[in-house]
Amino acid sequence: MxxxxxxxxxxxxxxxxxxxxxxxxxxxxxxxxxxxxxxxxxxxxxxxxxxxxxxxxxxxxxxxxxxxxxxxxxxxxxxxxxxxxxxxxxxxxxxxxxxxxxxxxxxxxxxxxxxxxxxxxxxxxxxxxxxxxxxxxxxxxxxxxxxxxxxxxxxxxxxxxxxxxxxxxxxxxxxxxxxxxxxxxxxxxxxxxxxxxxxxxxxxxxxxxxxIDLSKYEKESENKRVNEPAKKNILAVANIWEKRKGLEDVIYFNNQLSDDYKFTIVGKVSKRLPSGITHISRTDSFDVLLDLYREADVFINPTYRDNFPTTNIESLAAGTPVITYDTGGSREAINDNVGFVVKQGSKKEFIEKIIEVKKNKYVRDSCKLQALKYDxxxxxxxxxxxxxxxxx
Structure with missing residues (x-):
């Protein structure tokens, strides 16, 4: 052909x-x-x-x-x-x-x-x-x-x-x-x-x-980052953080949760972020992004308009659970074993799920198993x- x-x-x-x-x-x-x-x-x-x-x-x-x-x-x-x-x-x-x-x-x-x-x-x-x-x-x-x-x-x-x-x-x-x-x-x-x-x-x-190419997720990380063990790492990723991606919600979550939660945002942002949020403007390195996914306790995607976000699949492939709003097709890769789907705009419930989510070996294995559907x-x-x- x-x-x-x-x-x-x-x-x-x-x-x-x-x-x-x-x-x-x-x-x-x-x-x-x-x-x-x-x-x-x-x-x-x-x-x-x-x-x-x-x-x-x-x-x-x-x-x-x-x-x-x-x-x-x-x-x-x-x-x-x-x-x-x-x-x-x-x-x-x-x-x-x-x-x-x-x-x-x-x-x-x-x-x-x-x-x-x-x-x-x-x-x-x-x-x-x-x-x-x-x-x-x-x-x-x-x-x-x-x-x-x-x-x-x-x-x-x-x-x-x-x-x-x-x-x-x-x-x-x-x-x-x-x-x-x-x-x-x-x-x-x-x-x-x-x-x-x-x-x-x-x-x-x-x-x-x-x-996505799941073979890339099989190799071990070569660049182990040092995290504060007492903190819960929250990751949010978008190419460009426009309004529909839920940047204001991420900022709200950061402001409402205690210092025990460390937020990292990856992607282009057009406004100044609170000092408590780590911002990585963008990265073309797959290995760097993979490390961020792996080290996160949870990946959050409070999107208001979306189709089928590949970031959800990338997080699952790295073994990290996902919390997303019930928006478009964002919920379709998520089940009860790998994360939570929250009513769109329900910030209070979203925060409750961030607190509730736990990342252990069972959850990591369940996430990777779910990602196999999207090879x-x-x-x-x-x-x-x-x-x-x-x-x-």
């Missing part, structure tokens, strides 16, 4: 890493693969096609700021990409995030509809069926919004001075919903249900959980089976 993967980044972030994992899984089995991406740098040993450049991204951002047309700029760049697809002649096109200021979805889908190439489309969020945002909630009687429901949504990703969400929703419905020979994949059952309730309801929709080998196998089925 000849597979073309399309995503806004390659090798970084959860979606970029998933694409590289799929690439290597496919090429190791003798298939040909290429990753087309729009932003950032490529991975050296990966066959890639760069969609546009920094100027293209900047112009797309500017257009969106003034016209709220995210996903509908980058016209010439996308026409060039369509020419590349014609030359590459893939058997399957596997779309991931097609938002991120790099591609014109209208031009891309006009081309896809003119061809008989099977399309797999993995939804990593709700952007394909929202009028603006990547993360949305039901409104009213289990209805999905067809426009921004609050003024503040304009200033969440993708930020815009104008609200064109109602028109965007209609445009997406027209462009996306009648693509033939397309299978939609969601990483969580929660997003699958939401997709089924959207204008994609007539499409084939399946769940394939994201996976990337299972994810790759499921996608290859889907590719083969799509070509029948």
């Amino acid at each position: 000849k597979i073309l993967l399309v995503n806004f980044v390659c090798g970084i972030g959860s979606t970029g890493k998933i694409c590289v994992d799929l690439y290597r899984g496919l090429t190791n089995l003798g298939h040909e693969c290429c990753i087309a991406y729009g932003r950032g740098n490529k991975v050296d040993d990966i066959q890639t096609y760069k969609i546009g450049n920094n100027l293209n991204t900047l112009l797309h951002v500017v257009e969106n700021r003034f016209f709220d047309n995210h996903g509908f700029a980058s016209r010439k760049t996308t026409r060039d990409f369509v020419e590349f697809i014609e030359e590459y002649r893939p058997d399957i096109i596997h779309l991931h995030n097609i938002h991120g200021y790099y591609i014109n979805t209208e031009i891309l889908f006009e081309y896809l509809k003119s061809k008989s190439i099977p399309v797999i489309w993995t939804f990593h969020d709700a952007w394909p069926f929202s009028g603006h945002a990547a993360y949305i909630d039901y409104v009213g009687d289990k209805q999905l919004p067809q426009r921004n429901m609050h003024f503040s949504e304009r200033f969440s990703y993708p930020k815009s001075f104008r609200d064109n969400s109602a028109a965007n929703w209609k445009k997406k419905k027209k462009i996306f919903s009648d693509l033939k020979n397309c299978t939609i994949v969601t990483p969580s059952d929660w997003l699958k249900k939401m997709t089924e309730d959207s204008f994609f309801s007539e499409c084939d929709i399946i769940t394939i959980n994201n996976g 990337k080998a299972n994810m790759i196998k499921a996608y290859i089976e889907l590719y083969e089925k799509s070509l029948e």
Whole structure:
């Protein structure tokens, strides 16, 4: 098979890493693969096609700021990409995030509809069926919004001075919903249900959980950190600590608990943190992050909008229990043996669970056993089976 993967980044972030994992899984089995991406740098040993450049991204951002047309700029760049697809002649096109200021979805889908190439489309969020945002909630009687429901949504990703969400929703419905020979994949059952309730309801929709490389978690740590034995280590990790990730809740937990609890936050933070919180802005070292997971007594994820957080799986693979809000698909990897799921926004209950959780050998073994379900080998196998089925 000849597979073309399309995503806004390659090798970084959860979606970029998933694409590289799929690439290597496919090429190791003798298939040909290429990753087309729009932003950032490529991975050296990966066959890639760069969609546009920094100027293209900047112009797309500017257009969106003034016209709220995210996903509908980058016209010439996308026409060039369509020419590349014609030359590459893939058997399957596997779309991931097609938002991120790099591609014109209208031009891309006009081309896809003119061809008989099977399309797999993995939804990593709700952007394909929202009028603006990547993360949305039901409104009213289990209805999905067809426009921004609050003024503040304009200033969440993708930020815009104008609200064109109602028109965007209609445009997406027209462009996306009648693509033939397309299978939609969601990483969580929660997003699958939401997709089924959207204008994609007539499409084939399946769940394939994201996976991680569990072999990396088997080696012993080479850099043992010295912790204060009397303290309980609480870890929270996000790439960027935006509002939906629950940073204010983590700060609240830190302020409410005694000095016996040591909080560590990993990820980009735009505000000053209390002196009692250890902040690691970011780390590209897997070994450093693994040590942090292992040394934590509990990993907390008070997220308010999420799909299927890989950080939950990473913590379990390191043998550390997880406490999360009942948000999106965040609960789906957690059972009573490996952590707690708390009603969204219930800070008091969350604190009670932090106090209650205990990390012992039984818990560590249970966490690692639960993580086995999310080995990337299972994810790759499921996608290859889907590719083969799509070509029948």
